[in-house]
Amino acid sequence: MRNDDQTVSVLLEDRLITLNRAVGLIRRRNLPVRSVAIGPTATPGTARLTIMMKSDEATAERAVQHLEKMIGVRAAIAFPTLNGVARELALVKVRAPHERYAELLDVVQLYNASVVDDAADGLIVELTGSEAFVLSCLRALERFEIVEVARSGTIALATANNLQTETMT
Amino acid sequence: MTESLTGAQLLCRTLIDEGVDVLFGYPGGAIMPLYHALPEYPELRHVLVRHEQAAAHAADGYARASGRAGVCVATSGPGATNLVTGLATAHMDSTPVVAITGQVARSMMGRDAFQETDIIGITQPITKHSRLIEDVEEIEEAVREALYIAQEGRPGPVLLDVPKDVQNQKLSGAGEPAPSKRARGQRDSNSTPPGSSRAGTAPLPRCPAGSFEEAAALIHAAQRPLIMVGHGVVLSGAYAELRVLAERTGIPVITTLLGISAFPEAHPLHLGMPGMHGEVHVNRAIQQSDLIIGLGLRFDDRVTGNLAGFARGAKLIHVELDASEIGKNVPAAIGLVGDVRDVLCRLLPEIAPRSCDAWRQEIGGFTRLRDENFQAGLSPQAILDAIAESAGGQCTIVSDVGQHQMWVAKLFRYQRPNSHITSGGLGTMGFAVPAAMGVALARPGEPVWAISGDGGFQMNMQEIATMVQEGIPVKMAVFNNGYLGMVRQWQQFFHGRRYSATPIWSPDYVKLAEAYGIAGYRIESLDELQDTVADASAAPGPALLEFMIEQEANVFPMIPPGGSLSEPIEGEPAIRMVPA
Numbered sequence: 001m002r003n004d005d006q007t008v009s010v011l012l013e014d015r016l017i018t019l020n021r022a023v024g025l026i027r028r029r030n031l032p033v034r035s036v037a038i039g040p041t042a043t044p045g046t047a048r049l050t051i052m053m054k055s056d057e058a059t060a061e062r063a064v065q066h067l068e069k070m071i072g073v074r075a076a077i078a079f080p081t082l083n084g085v086a087r088e089l090a091l092v093k094v095r096a097p098h099e100r101y102a103e104l105l106d107v108v109q110l111y112n113a114s115v116v117d118d119a120a121d122g123l124i125v126e127l128t129g130s131e132a133f134v135l136s137c138l139r140a141l142e143r144f145e146i147v148e149v150a151r152s153g154t155i156a157l158a159t160a161n162n163l164q165t166e167t168m169t
Numbered sequence: 170m171t172e173s174l175t176g177a178q179l180l181c182r183t184l185i186d187e188g189v190d191v192l193f194g195y196p197g198g199a200i201m202p203l204y205h206a207l208p209e210y211p212e213l214r215h216v217l218v219r220h221e222q223a224a225a226h227a228a229d230g231y232a233r234a235s236g237r238a239g240v241c242v243a244t245s246g247p248g249a250t251n252l253v254t255g256l257a258t259a260h261m262d263s264t265p266v267v268a269i270t271g272q273v274a275r276s277m278m279g280r281d282a283f284q285e286t287d288i289i290g291i292t293q294p295i296t297k298h299s300r301l302i303e304d305v306e307e308i309e310e311a312v313r314e315a316l317y318i319a320q321e322g323r324p325g326p327v328l329l330d331v332p333k334d335v336q337n338q339k340l341s342g343a344g345e346p347a348p349s350k351r352a353r354g355q356r357d358s359n360s361t362p363p364g365s366s367r368a369g370t371a372p373l374p375r376c377p378a379g380s381f382e383e384a385a386a387l388i389h390a391a392q393r394p395l396i397m398v399g400h401g402v403v404l405s406g407a408y409a410e411l412r413v414l415a416e417r418t419g420i421p422v423i424t425t426l427l428g429i430s431a432f433p434e435a436h437p438l439h440l441g442m443p444g445m446h447g448e449v450h451v452n453r454a455i456q457q458s459d460l461i462i463g464l465g466l467r468f469d470d471r472v473t474g475n476l477a478g479f480a481r482g483a484k485l486i487h488v489e490l491d492a493s494e495i496g497k498n499v500p501a502a503i504g505l506v507g508d509v510r511d512v513l514c515r516l517l518p519e520i521a522p523r524s525c526d527a528w529r530q531e532i533g534g535f536t537r538l539r540d541e542n543f544q545a546g547l548s549p550q551a552i553l554d555a556i557a558e559s560a561g562g563q564c565t566i567v568s569d570v571g572q573h574q575m576w577v578a579k580l581f582r583y584q585r586p587n588s589h590i591t592s593g594g595l596g597t598m599g600f601a602v603p604a605a606m607g608v609a610l611a612r613p614g615e616p617v618w619a620i621s622g623d624g625g626f627q628m629n630m631q632e633i634a635t636m637v638q639e640g641i642p643v644k645m646a647v648f649n650n651g652y653l654g655m656v657r658q659w660q661q662f663f664h665g666r667r668y669s670a671t672p673i674w675s676p677d678y679v680k681l682a683e684a685y686g687i688a689g690y691r692i693e694s695l696d697e698l699q700d701t702v703a704d705a706s707a708a709p710g711p712a713l714l715e716f717m718i719e720q721e722a723n724v725f726p727m728i729p730p731g732g733s734l735s736e737p738i739e740g741e742p743a744i745r746m747v748p749a
Contacts, residue, residue, distance in 0.1 A: 028294045065493035071298040
């Protein structure tokens, strides 16, 4: 995580058309987006869209201004990712020969990950952490055979009180 | 009351209740229920266009001229997609247009049904908002919301997509419409429409405390200040406030393409249009200024030229309704977010009288006279003067896009606010003729001129038929130089005179006029100019005038693309520049 990592967090109407419009807007404005994640919030009918950007603060702030104009957006803020907690979830299906199982489980343990399924074509490993942490774990797992990877994209919350978007609705 | 109404009837009734009186449209399969209902609502005048693009431009013209939303209607599929250019035009220039499109029945949606298209998806980037109406119960609220959103804050186009079966769906107990809670045409950035989902949107930002005093201090201290006026002044109707600001301070006023006519053309403080085709003294004034008061403009690249070299010594006080415009292109020392008129009303009490005589004198010294010769004396200035004279200066000019647009912008003597209408941001050729129909309906009894080049005119000249059928008395002027003139000019300046695909053949416009049964004229020299224009003006109904102008005339000065405002081309370039 570096100084140019910005998080844009958006609370918006939980409808496909609204989410579609918001994602379309960040594409159309040619913003340097690294990751987009969408999910529900504690408020029924309101979703949170988390956009991770590689940019300066002014660009992130501009993204907020454009998003705030959109019908269906309830609140939007930008903050340096350093000023918050950012996490993503990854599911990795990995295959290892029987004799390397112990070695694989060591890696899983090292990254505080867990084996959540023991399927016929490999183990499914679940891990959570910052983007860098997830990438590091994936590299460690590459010495085995990675069959498939699913990542959630990064979600984040700002730590400072004045950035609690939930209260802004 | 337990009256039962169809969705289509409800739609008509709500439009009428909201004050809509004219629809520009074209029927088709998926919008037939609406057209079936229309004859029951004679308060809604329907103008049958000859192409849906014209419906969108006409609605746009109506909106620009009236300040109220213009409404266009099209069927699903090709009808809806034909609206796209018109909606994009309205979006770029922030004008309130509501488009109502038919959609295939709900049960057919998503199955590639006949004439099905995802018009909401297609228009998402070029509308302020759009909505698929999924049930008849939503119709009344959706129509009110659409009109509200189109007109509130920074205006823009809104699209309502109405499936055919929803138009046919019956709502029992529809009863009388709920009375409209707000007068149409009023723009209020802070109120919430009745029952609207807009209730949950983010509040508009305001000006921080002390910013008016700060702005006033900058205005008092500036040695070389300028006021730059954009479309926001027209949209907010801040003409009187602008004039007070200028006259109290003596600060010269620059009007951008869409700001033209917001300030009297002949006012001693008026400098003219800036940017790519701005006069040398206007652009030089910008480059020398130490303070720019930007009112309702977005500093488009055609205004600023190369941003790195734009007004480097100037601080900017940027007044804009849309916060995201402040600092987007040009950094602002002070951003005042709000309707231009509201902001000026709060700012003016802080402004003490001053003068800018030395600065104005300096700018006067920047003025260059150009010697331009036009074939048979038929100069753009002479033509525009004749038009102005024929209308006693009281007409509305709707221009198209290209060389004539720049002449019309710079040379016509506008006397009334909002009497110049053009497609600025999108630069849509073919805009003038259909948009002028909307202007004429919004300003009945007033002369309306659509001025086009021979290229743009041929893009939408089918609308003459609409004017004839509907009795819309637009006077159409075609500046015929046998070229797509602006592109040809670029080819001459920057592409080694390779006139690729720019010579353009025209039909005999006098015969064309005759075919449509309207008055047609060809003007080839200065001698016949005044009388012919006067005849055309006096003739009832639409008229078509073809002006045979110099074939290879250029618009001067010109800032080359990518150049700064300090590098104008002021005459025929001696060296042929070849593109990099």
